[in-house]
Amino acid sequence: xxxxxxxxxxxxxxxxxxxxxxxxxxxxxxxxxxxxxxxxxxxxxxxxxxxxxxxxxxxxxxxxxxxxxxxxxxxxx
Numbered sequence: 001x002x003x004x005x006x007x008x009x010x011x012x013x014x015x016x017x018x019x020x021x022x023x024x025x026x027x028x029x030x031x032x033x034x035x036x037x038x039x040x041x042x043x044x045x046x047x048x049x050x051x052x053x054x055x056x057x058x059x060x061x062x063x064x065x066x067x068x069x070x071x072x073x074x075x076x077x
Contacts, residue, residue: 001024001025001026001027002016002019002025002027003027003028003034004016004026004027004029005028005029005030005032006028006029006030009028016038020038020039020040021040025037026038
């Protein structure tokens with residue numbers, strides 16, 4: 001693990017990025033306290049609308065709260 005303060009990280013950014021590419025953990029600190037971590041960029045998979053169609057079931061009473069909860073929230077008439 002590599003721990004650098006902000007000033008060092010600015011001066012050594014290229015070297016820190018190379019370290020991340022090699023699989024090393026790089027932590028950046030401020031006043032000795034870790035505040036950020038450099039991680040390799042990973043391309044996210046593209047979202048596809050409807051990909052979970054038929055795999056998720058929502059119960060017909062999903063929007064209905066039990067009586068005790070409606071009373072607790074003060075919405076029971």
